[in-house]
Amino acid sequence: MNIPCILIPALVGLICGILGYLLGKMNSKDGDTSLAVSLQSELDACKANTKNLNAKITAMEADLTAKSNIISSTSQSFTAKASPTIVFDEALAMAVFGKRIRENDLKIVEGIGPKIEALFNDSGIRTWLDLSETPTERLLAILEAAGENYSMHNPSTWNKQALFAYQGKWQELKDWQQSLQGGKE
Numbered sequence: 001m002n003i004p005c006i007l008i009p010a011l012v013g014l015i016c017g018i019l020g021y022l023l024g025k026m027n028s029k030d031g032d033t034s035l036a037v038s039l040q041s042e043l044d045a046c047k048a049n050t051k052n053l054n055a056k057i058t059a060m061e062a063d064l065t066a067k068s069n070i071i072s073s074t075s076q077s078f079t080a081k082a083s084p085t086i087v088f089d090e091a092l093a094m095a096v097f098g099k100r101i102r103e104n105d106l107k108i109v110e111g112i113g114p115k116i117e118a119l120f121n122d123s124g125i126r127t128w129l130d131l132s133e134t135p136t137e138r139l140l141a142i143l144e145a146a147g148e149n150y151s152m153h154n155p156s157t158w159n160k161q162a163l164f165a166y167q168g169k170w171q172e173l174k175d176w177q178q179s180l181q182g183g184k185e
Contacts, residue, residue, distance in 0.1 A: 069124050089168055096170035104128055109161040110177045111153060119146050131162035 093101035101108055104127040106117040123142050125131050139155035157180060164173035 086167060092168065093170050096174050106131060106162070108165050108173075109158050110180055111155065111158060116143070116150065116153065119143070119150065128162040128166035132159050132166055134159065 088103040090101060090103070097108075106112050106120060106125070106128070107114065108128075109131065112120075119142055120126075120131065120139075125134055125142075136156055136159065139158060140151075143150040143153055143155065161173060161177065164170075164176065
């Protein structure tokens with residue numbers, strides 16, 4: 001048997017195999033590029049969808065806040081009509097606390113400062129009666145929504161303190177506040 005007859009087809013087969021491999025590699029790079037472009041376009045679509053959903057969430061939260069303010073003001077007007085009016089005695093409050101107390105000053109409640117008072121005022125809690133009737137869970141939600149600087153506060157006693165202030169029970173309020181530690185029992 002002749003060696004060139006065996007060697008030539010083997011050499012041609014090897015060269016064809018190498019060329020086929022190289023052509024396949026070149027075509028797969030184009031395929032990878034089109035796959036990457038396709039995946040990138042899907043990612044961009046997902047990002048746009050996420051942005052749209054976040055905008056809808058923000059709009060719904062604003063709508064919910066507006067509706068809760070309407071409900072709160074409606075319930076406040078109903079409560080104001082149903083509750084007997086207690087006359088604020090500034091002189092008695094001053095005698096007990098030794099300082100001038102303004103009517104419905106939420107800062108008289110231990111644990112509430114000017115910033116928390118402003119948060120509550122923005123949420124429709126403007127009087128001692130409002131604060132005394134607001135569930136602790138709602139107070140917590142307002143504080144948590146304002147950020148971590150506010151969410152560390154514990155409003156569990158604020159309702160009762162506000163009720164004492166509303167009812168003009170200044171001595172009871174002062175005595176109880178002295179037993180509290182930072183507004184907590």
